[in-house]
Amino acid sequence: MIAAAIDLGTNTFHLIIAKSDGGERGEPEILFKTNLPVRLGEARINQQEIIPAAFERGLLALEGFAEEIKKHNVDAVKAVATAAVRSAANGQAFVDAAKDRAGITIEIISGEEEAAYIFKGVEATGLVTDCSLIMDIGGGSTEFIICKPGEVLWKHSYNIGAARLMQGFFKSDPLSAEEKEAIIKHLDTELPELFKQCAKWQPQLLIGSAGAFESYAAMLNPGNHNASIAITPFRTLADKLFKSTHDERTKMEGLIPLRVDMIVMAALLTNYVLDHAGIPELKLSTYDLKIGVLYSLLKCS
Known part of the structure; x- marks a missing residue:
């Protein structure tokens, strides 16, 4: 077939x-x-x-x-x-x-259906070996799935995609402190249930589903886009992205033109989840x- x-x-x-x-x-x-x-x-x-x-x-x-x-x-x-x-x-x-x-x-x-398909795709990589949180940052929405091998424990789709955040908040070049604070306050109102579920299930791995996570891997490991994204180097990269101008990002190796601006929103969202979920490890799934x-x-x- x-x-x-x-x-x-x-x-x-x-x-x-x-x-x-x-x-x-x-x-x-x-x-x-x-x-x-x-x-x-x-x-x-x-x-x-x-x-x-x-x-x-x-x-x-x-x-x-x-x-x-x-x-x-x-x-x-x-x-x-x-x-x-x-x-x-x-x-x-x-x-x-x-x-x-x-x-x-x-x-x-x-x-909810989108999250279910994402789980099926990510599960095919074999990365889900213990309780994990899958995160898929789209343009219009971001999906979160708490899972263990063969089973979805909780899933939800939020209207906090990178394009939606960018159009709603990202007006300065580079991102201003006020804009960053406004986005964080917005996430504070949107994501309490996610962190309640994380506290309940205690996922130990954040699996980033393709998209922005592929860009992180490409920027951190030029020419060697492996499935591991070490958290400390990611935090350093995120800080660099927050402080960068549009023109500076266009010259960054591993960053495709489509994501030059949206990567700032994605990095902020990823940082926020790592901060609040207390997850110690981050990996990339190229399946989505x-x-x-x-x-x-x-x-x-």
Whole structure:
């Protein structure tokens, strides 16, 4: 069976096409993968609107994905839309236009469903060996999953994605002390339940799901993006990001253009969680939501 998974994120659209070996637990063979910086949440995510330019970029990306799917003779396709589409007043209009123009049927998933797919993807890495907290920082939302091998203990999706925080608070260059304080106060009101659950379950590992965590790894270990992100070097990197200007960040090795500004919000959010959850270890999972969607299609364990 050949399957295609499409993840319509707030910042990036992902396509991955893979072939199952037919076994219950076999690793699928990746035939094609790509991602495009669509920036669907550009400018007005906090106003619940996909602006016309972003709307068109998204449709063009999906038209290209449809061509790749056709080339690879795909048997099954699953496309899921997350925070930017589910929170937008014109989100359903985007879904309808995608069907008309690209022939792709999109399922708008809830934050809870998104977290479940993220867990499935991260679990496939084998990193979940004890009680862990998975964190996936998106543009529109951030998902948290407390889990142990084979089991989700608690999960929740919060509307505190990097693009949403950036548009709501990040107006200075570099980030001002006042803006940083305002973001922290906002997180104080949003995340008490997360830390209540952390106190209950005592996760000992924070697993960062792809995205910003891949950027941390690339910046800390140029040319060697391993699965460990030592906390002390990360804290130093975060402080450097908070003090940097936009132009300075564009020159930082390992930081892709799409994340030049949003990485500041991601680092602040990661720092905040490490501070309040008291977790002693941080690792990167390169598997995330799209792998979870793919594995659900291929029935991989």
